[in-house]
Amino acid sequence: MNTGHNKPSPIPAAPMRRLERTATLSRRAFLKGGGMTALGVVVVPTTALLASSRDALAQSFQILAPETGKTLLVMARDIFPHDRISDRYYMQAIEPYDKAALADPKLKALLDDGSRSLNTLARQRFDKPYAEVGAEAERVGLLHAIETSAFFQKVKGDLVTGLYNNKAVWPLLGYEGSSWENGGYLHRGFDDIDWL
Amino acid sequence: MAAKFDLDDDSAVVIIGSGAGGGTLANELAQRGVRCVILEAGKHYTQDDIENDEWAMFSKISWLDKRISAGGWHHTKTYPNLPAWIVKGVGGSTVHWAGLALRFLPHDFRTRSTYGHVPGANLIDWPISYDDLAPYYDLAEKKMGVAGSKSSGLPLLPENNHYKVLAEGARRIGYKDIVRPMAINSKPYDDRPGCLQIGFCMQGCKIGAKWSTLYTEIPKALATGRVELRPQAMALQVQHNSKGKVTGVLYVDKDGKRQFQKAKVVCVAGNSIESPRLLLNSASNLFPQGLANSSGQVGRNYLNHTTAAAVAIHQKPVYMYRGTALAAVVSDEAALDTKRGFYGGYHLEGLSLGLPFTAAFMKPGGWGREVTSALEMYDHMSCVWVCGEDLAAEQNGITLHATEKDQYGLPVPVVSKTDHANDAAMRRHGLDQFRKMSEAVGATRVIDMPPYPASHNMGTNRMSAKARDGVVNKWGQTHDIKNLFVSDGSQFASSSAANPTLTIVALAIRQAGYIAGALKRQEL
């Protein structure tokens, strides 16, 4: 009946088609690059990010308080930390909040108030706002303290798509996205595994 | 040329839903000369609308009208308003389905006789046997072009990377029955092309290599000139006369207007949440509990398979997304074996997810480096879905919310499910076996995932020999009303460990023969 051939298949002669996990600079990324992290390309450890570039990102917020912008950006990275993914992608994930806050005062309050109380907590514990707490473990501890809040849940929930559904992020994690326009994988390595 | 029916024309069979059950039934009836109207709640998308994009397709074609998860299952936390993943569109869930076409095993039709009385369960035998259905399985495999089946004559699909990793691991821990009966063309067949290993089967096949009623049964039915398809037609109620025979279907049309289509026979095929919901919503003075519900079993015995999932992280890349979404299926654990500490069996189904869905489903609610360190190895992952026998239990089911209404003014369905102790034992066994087979090929980390929103929904209008145990007889005809039929997976009296679609299609072909004959004999 439907039983498969259970013999191992021969190892293909050509090596497996592997992907370099780097971003290609899209036109959109280039245009938006401006004075910020001009290149979409990555492998920048968190510590190497200039505080000033973060300020610049946060200043682009028009509806939400600049403090909220900065908090959200650092929060996004602490929630889903990928050292090889640059701030720009985290920024792209939270940017839509600014526009949404214009139409939705409840959302604006949730984000501004949430950010404010996170910073209050950070000041109590570390004498500085959350985004300026230097050690990741300490910032993550603060986030654990607010984990059940509507503010945290909202930001984390939206990031699942805001970050991982960004097509520019896919190649950085080895995902190739839409394939039908390239004829699928029939001739592009669907069966070329060479290490089994 | 598609037919056109007057609302007052009471000569046709009205079919509600155009998925695996409804779409197949329409074509099979039309080929036998029977005239039909299909009422389909969703839109008529075409292959131009299909995108290789997980969230885009999910948002475009899923049934997103409000539903509520209730009971003890995990979904009340993880997916409170998405108990199930079902399509709202012409073709139904066969647009999204992965294409795995497994048969039930003979003992799956006799769960009560095989396992006896199981406390906390409400098992019955089917009123039909494997041998009754076997010829229809052959016809279904031929119709759907199941790769590797005798009746289609098609060869197996080639093995992709994900298949090779899973199958090699399975062999190394002693598994032998590694299969892939896929309703996906391994060569051009039935005027559809062969599979290009595009890899987004569950987002809809862009080229139509995978069987879906959207581009097989429905156009064939329309081409007979005997069938009319009405998309964006949401059935609200099946109505009846004073003699207790159904007379037609009240629905909302694409312009939001209420219409009543008269009918000779009504066949309900809205999948296992909507079908019982429609019967319950059709309650009347004559049938105060809902149509066909003298047994009180409409909406009960909801089955959705005992499922679990996991990803394994390997030392080298796999690129599981390259090629058919469903790769190797280990069938060894599906056979009858009561020595493992649970009733029923399961399949280990290698089922790839794209990055966006992996991020969403791996650890719903999770965050931090525990999650991101795994996602950074996305290209090194293999992924399994455990699909096992779910035991029927009366309290699992579909009820109507007392106050909340949807956009059509209908009470929102509440989908209740509580795990049986059997489920936990089976899940543990399946996940342990996947861990072993992954480690056998060098996986360094295996992450268990909670069950996904239910994609296999069954059992809520089940078949029974005796009217008091179920809703329909062996033809899918309701025990109470002879011109009212159920034509989808809600007829199932047990879930088996097999994915349901092949069996839904086989039952629809069999039912079409019965309805056509009974109409000729003027019995309905």
Ligand SMILES: Cc1cc2nc3c(=O)[nH]c(=O)nc-3n(C[C@H](O)[C@H](O)[C@H](O)COP(=O)(O)OP(=O)(O)OC[C@H]3O[C@@H](n4cnc5c(N)ncnc54)[C@H](O)[C@@H]3O)c2cc1C
């Ligand atoms: C992602 C995914 C992968 C899957 N993979 C597999 C697989 O590999 N193998 C397998 O066997 N199965 C698989 N399945 C399951 C399979 O798709 C379903 O079991 C099967 O399609 C169910 O058939 P059905 O006829 O019961 O319902 P459906 O195919 O869901 O069709 C029901 C139709 O009825 C319509 N409808 C509902 N209510 C109304 C109403 N009131 N009025 C009008 N229309 C209505 C709906 O819009 C829908 O189009 C998968 C499902 C999903 C979601």
Ligand code: SF4
């Ligand atoms: S892998 Fe094959 S069946 Fe699946 S979507 Fe691609 S072409 Fe269609």
